[in-house]
Amino acid sequence: MAEIALKSLAHSYLANPGSPEDYAIREMTHVWQQGGAYALLGPSGCGKSTLLNIISGLLEPSSGEVLFDGQVVNALPPEERNIAQVFQFPVIYDTMTVYDNLAFPLRNVGTPADKVHERVLEVADVLDLTPQLKRKAKNLSADEKQKVSMGRGLVRDDVSAILFDEPLTVIDPQLKWKLRRKLKEIHQRFNITMVYVTHDQLEASTFADKIAVMYEGQVVQFGTPRELFERPAHTFVGYFIGSPGMNLFDVRVRDGEVIADDTVIPVGRGIHDAVARARSNNVRLGIRPEFVEVHGTPVEAGIEAVVEDVQDLGTYSILSLRLGDIALKARIDEDSPVPSKSAYIRFPDEWVGLYVDEFRVEIDHE
Amino acid sequence: MNNKVRNNKAWWLILPMLLLVAFSAIIPLMTVVNYSVQDVFDAQTRYFTGTEWFVQMLNDPTLQSALGRQFAFSLTILAIEVPLGIGIALLMPKKGWQASAILILVTLPLLIPWNVVGSIWQIFTRGDIGLMGWSLRELGYSYNITRSPLDAWITIVIMDVWHWTPLIALLCYSGLRAIPEAYYQAARIDRASRWAIFRYIQLPKLTNVLVIGILLRFMHSFMIYAEPFVLTGGGPGSSTTFLSQALAIMATAQFDVGPSAAFSLIYFLIILLVSWVFYTAIMNMQKDKKDGGA
Amino acid sequence: MNDSTRSATQAVPGQVTVEGQAKPVQATIQSQAKPVIKVAKRPSHTRSRVLMMVYIVFVMLPIYWLLNMSFQTNSEILGELTFWPQDFTLENYANIFSDANWYMGYVNSITYVLMNMLISIMVALPAAYAFSRYQFIGDKHLFFWLLTNLMAPPAVFLLPYFQLYYTVGLFDTHIAVALAHCLFNIPLAVWILEGFMSSVPKEIDETAFIDGYSFPKFFVKIFIPMIRSGIGVTLFFLFMFSWVELLLARTLTSTNAQPIASVMTRTSTASGIDWGTLAAAGVLTILPGIVVVYFVRNHIAKGFALGRT
Numbered sequence: 017m018a019e020i021a022l023k024s025l026a027h028s029y030l031a032n033p034g035s036p037e038d039y040a041i042r043e044m045t046h047v048w049q050q051g052g053a054y055a056l057l058g059p060s061g062c063g064k065s066t067l068l069n070i071i072s073g074l075l076e077p078s079s080g081e082v083l084f085d086g087q088v089v090n091a092l093p094p095e096e097r098n099i100a101q102v103f104q105f106p107v108i109y110d111t112m113t114v115y116d117n118l119a120f121p122l123r124n125v126g127t128p129a130d131k132v133h134e135r136v137l138e139v140a141d142v143l144d145l146t147p148q149l150k151r152k153a154k155n156l157s158a159d160e161k162q163k164v165s166m167g168r169g170l171v172r173d174d175v176s177a178i179l180f181d182e183p184l185t186v187i188d189p190q191l192k193w194k195l196r197r198k199l200k201e202i203h204q205r206f207n208i209t210m211v212y213v214t215h216d217q218l219e220a221s222t223f224a225d226k227i228a229v230m231y232e233g234q235v236v237q238f239g240t241p242r243e244l245f246e247r248p249a250h251t252f253v254g255y256f257i258g259s260p261g262m263n264l265f266d267v268r269v270r271d272g273e274v275i276a277d278d279t280v281i282p283v284g285r286g287i288h289d290a291v292a293r294a295r296s297n298n299v300r301l302g303i304r305p306e307f308v309e310v311h312g313t314p315v316e317a318g319i320e321a322v323v324e325d326v327q328d329l330g331t332y333s334i335l336s337l338r339l340g341d342i343a344l345k346a347r348i349d350e351d352s353p354v355p356s357k358s359a360y361i362r363f364p365d366e367w368v369g370l371y372v373d374e375f376r377v378e379i380d381h382e
Numbered sequence: 383m384n385n386k387v388r389n390n391k392a393w394w395l396i397l398p399m400l401l402l403v404a405f406s407a408i409i410p411l412m413t414v415v416n417y418s419v420q421d422v423f424d425a426q427t428r429y430f431t432g433t434e435w436f437v438q439m440l441n442d443p444t445l446q447s448a449l450g451r452q453f454a455f456s457l458t459i460l461a462i463e464v465p466l467g468i469g470i471a472l473l474m475p476k477k478g479w480q481a482s483a484i485l486i487l488v489t490l491p492l493l494i495p496w497n498v499v500g501s502i503w504q505i506f507t508r509g510d511i512g513l514m515g516w517s518l519r520e521l522g523y524s525y526n527i528t529r530s531p532l533d534a535w536i537t538i539v540i541m542d543v544w545h546w547t548p549l550i551a552l553l554c555y556s557g558l559r560a561i562p563e564a565y566y567q568a569a570r571i572d573r574a575s576r577w578a579i580f581r582y583i584q585l586p587k588l589t590n591v592l593v594i595g596i597l598l599r600f601m602h603s604f605m606i607y608a609e610p611f612v613l614t615g616g617g618p619g620s621s622t623t624f625l626s627q628a629l630a631i632m633a634t635a636q637f638d639v640g641p642s643a644a645f646s647l648i649y650f651l652i653i654l655l656v657s658w659v660f661y662t663a664i665m666n667m668q669k670d671k672k673d674g675g676a
Numbered sequence: 677m678n679d680s681t682r683s684a685t686q687a688v689p690g691q692v693t694v695e696g697q698a699k700p701v702q703a704t705i706q707s708q709a710k711p712v713i714k715v716a717k718r719p720s721h722t723r724s725r726v727l728m729m730v731y732i733v734f735v736m737l738p739i740y741w742l743l744n745m746s747f748q749t750n751s752e753i754l755g756e757l758t759f760w761p762q763d764f765t766l767e768n769y770a771n772i773f774s775d776a777n778w779y780m781g782y783v784n785s786i787t788y789v790l791m792n793m794l795i796s797i798m799v800a801l802p803a804a805y806a807f808s809r810y811q812f813i814g815d816k817h818l819f820f821w822l823l824t825n826l827m828a829p830p831a832v833f834l835l836p837y838f839q840l841y842y843t844v845g846l847f848d849t850h851i852a853v854a855l856a857h858c859l860f861n862i863p864l865a866v867w868i869l870e871g872f873m874s875s876v877p878k879e880i881d882e883t884a885f886i887d888g889y890s891f892p893k894f895f896v897k898i899f900i901p902m903i904r905s906g907i908g909v910t911l912f913f914l915f916m917f918s919w920v921e922l923l924l925a926r927t928l929t930s931t932n933a934q935p936i937a938s939v940m941t942r943t944s945t946a947s948g949i950d951w952g953t954l955a956a957a958g959v960l961t962i963l964p965g966i967v968v969v970y971f972v973r974n975h976i977a978k979g980f981a982l983g984r985t
Contacts, residue, residue: 074567095573107568111586120582121572168572392810396818399803399862402795406859407825410836417835473728482973486966487732489976490739493965495920495937498958505745505955506738513741516757544738556980605829608922626831626923633835646832653827661820 018084018098018176020048020071020209025080027066033078040066042233043080048177048211050085053203055224056213059256063233064213068179071211072101084176100169101179105186106161110154114145117153118167139171142202159191170202177209184219196222217257229253245304246367251374254302260334264302264371265342267291276301277340282317284365286379291370300371307367308346310335311360312353318360326354335359417643435644444620445645448628449652455624456603459542463599466543467550468588472580474555485555488548500612503541507613527614531621534614538622541609546602550595557591558584597660604653625649739962746955753951768956781939782960784850788925788933789918791854792861796914797907800865805895807866808873809881822863830923833859838927852928853935857918864917865910872906873899905975912972919964936961 027041036042040063048054056064069075071082073094081088089097100121109117118136127135140146143163148156153164162183169178180199184192200223203210212223220227221241228238229252236250237243248254254262267276269292274281281301291299311318321344325336333354337344339361346361348354370377421431439445470488475481491499507527509515518525527534561583569579607626610616616623616631623631629649633642745753746768747761772778806812807819837856838847846852880902884894900907925935936957943954969976 069567072571074570094567094570099571101567101571103564103568105562105564107562107564109582109586111582120574120578124573124575124578165568168568386809386811388811390812392806392812392815395802395806399799399866400818402799402855402858403822403825403862406855407828409840410833411828413836413839414832470728470731473724473731475728481977484728484732485973485976486969487735489969490962490965491735493916493919493962493969494958495922495961497922497937497940498961501940501954501958502738502742505951506741511745511753511757511951513737513757513759544735548735552976552980556977559977601827605831607831626829629829629831630834633831639835642835646829649829650827650832653829654824657823657827658820661823 019050020177021083022046023081025077027070027077039233044235046235048209050209051207052209053225054211055220055227056211056230057217057220057227058230059215062230064230065181068181068213072099072179073097098174098176100172100175102165102169102183104182106165108153108161108164112153114151114153114164115149117164118171121168121172135171139167143167159187162187180212182214249376251371258304260305260345262302262304263344264300267299267301277342279340287368287370290377290379294372296372298373302369302371303363303367305345305347309362310346310348312355314360318362321359321361323355323357323359414643414646417639418647421640435640439641439645439648445628448623448625452625456600458539459603460599462543463547463550467547468554470551471554471558488551491545492548496608497612499545500609504613507537529618531618534618534622538610546599553591553595554588557588561587593664742955742958745951746959748952750952768952771953772956778939781934781936784933785935788850788853789915791850792857792918793911793914795854796858796861796865800862800869804866804869804873807870822866826860826863834927841928848930848932850933853925856924856928857921861914861917864913868910869906872903876902905978908972908975909980912968915968
């Protein structure tokens, strides 16, 4: 059990990295607390797996440090870090039985046979592998194999953390859900730090208490699923989390008003001042489709928008709106009326985020 | 194997190959069988002898001892070359220019004509002009492959190890390269020792290529001819005379082709028998793999 | 600005270096940081390099000795043992290149090897395809019979071969040797190619036929490029076994198509062995092999397992 801290960590696969683009992991400092269930979420190639391999010791970082409970472990090989890792594709030892597979990590360090037996049975029970224990591992189905891979991580009671590298990629959808539940259960039962890498936001939010969103080699936000949804700290988080993603549009201040493509956006003083203060030409407002207020008739401070398309998704509909040159999405519940030609929309101040150079700027709403 | 389409027209694809191999294999084999059951005096006079030559050959002490030597030799070189080949495959670097360079150097002995291999070792081991022979003598060992059967025997084994270990090594190297990196990573995470990695990850993945390697090595060692012929001439005495050479001596020295034809067939049958065992083993393994995989 | 995100880009100056045998270094970033744990670097890396070098020396030493001798005069060879040529000479090579008997030996060998490679691969490709894709009457028996030819000792066939090729009038021609080597090279090629072809999914064939490819067009345009490295490795093996074989080649030729291997026996004369020329001729037989292995070096690692891993 351990707290895992990354200090000024950076990694590049190149020998002499120059520009920030050369880095798979850009300099970061980050802490995973003991006992937490974390997800590392991001698109392919954002550096998630690299980060995981650095934590487990399979990769040595170009600079910075990895600390387990305050102890620098950079120089420790994976076998001495007491960490378990489950890979994307199941890795099993073909020639061994399921039992021997599960016992392998314990036997490697000379654990007494009765202790091995006890642990293997316990883990097999948790993973529903008991009936398979005597079978040759190579004859298992893909999800059973992946369970064996996980079991090898769980069987060690001394592990500091278990790292999962997109472990459910090869699993059938209906089994995915079961296995994810299983993991959650295991987390509660054993109280082990778990870091789960995935590119699937649903997987991340059902598994993790806190999610770190990675983008271009850096963690752009670290927070609960709710925080990621309500207050994305980076435009990428806004775009990546939620379906559809956050509405984002360029704004500037003209004649004391916030303007987006010639349309006046009625916003509070706080937002206006913050936009006016921003020293950048990359200033955007963001609001989630879920928070856009839609009315069928003109309302006070409402902006008229053209309804281009309505997508009925059962319990809710997605409206595609046009505001001058700006395309917007809004989500309305099934029982609210769906405007047909034009809609009057409002952006509630508390749900509007200001993004300067892609990062969120906190606004004081008085 | 079950997902193949049943289609007898496939014979047309086989036909050209079949005609060529049949020309090179069946006609000569028929000739050998023909000779083996006859006593040929000249083109016109010949008698049917039945199994007489076979019985005579099976009881021939020179051939029996050649056969014994042959088995001893084949087993010896397999016992050395297989572990050594695996070891070298494990040592070979996996990337960079060194990998290419070592690959080429390791492969080299395989591409030298067999009689030249004999010549190389003949030169290398001679007491007067050969580095190895000369060095051993300088060290005080009276090394002489033309006098001491033991020296001759050991030298031929070393030569064969030099010549053929690369085949096993390359097969294994190729097999090792097919193991995904994740297996090694998982093993490190599982704190597996070097030995455990070898035993549970590498060796299981090598079984297929090893069976091929052992089969090829067994076959070729059983046919060995040119190298000992050049190096020792089968001597001293007949201590390094293996089956092929015994057959060649008999065929050229004796007027009669009958006995040597019978001998040829016995020789061939032995190889077939051993190879059949291997073949069945391979087929079973592939079946196993198909049943077990995915 | 949101703290949790910006902290990601804060630089904390760290200067801890960790080396295998360094004394414990105090980590200076954080007050609670404990001493760095020492880890000895695995010694196996150096050891494996040394062992590899030992093996390479074992492989190269006899070849070096041959090379060394090929640059020496016979009097130097037979005199005091020298580790490198004291009296460097190219005379042995000059002997070979100025004598038609000698260099024609190389031409003959290369000729029949190339002929054999061409014939073998041409007939083995369709046959291997048939074995890998279709079930037909007698397929398993046929395959085993093919493999038995791989196992046939050439010594068994010497006399019948001689008679056969003499009868059909092919004795002492390149094609005779090329055909004789087909005995073991075609089965070998079929066997290796079958392995590679079986690892290509059948769906490829089906898709191509649906797309309207005729069989020959599919085979040449789509299938063959897919098993390139398999063909490379097969050609390597074909070259290897045809180039190194001596017994059949010598039996089936006398003067016109005599392989280099049997020309080399000329170095042994009544007045003793011409060691220098023998060594030079030996060195020259190694060169084609180096060329071949250089071309296929990138395929060896993947292809040598013959598609059977």
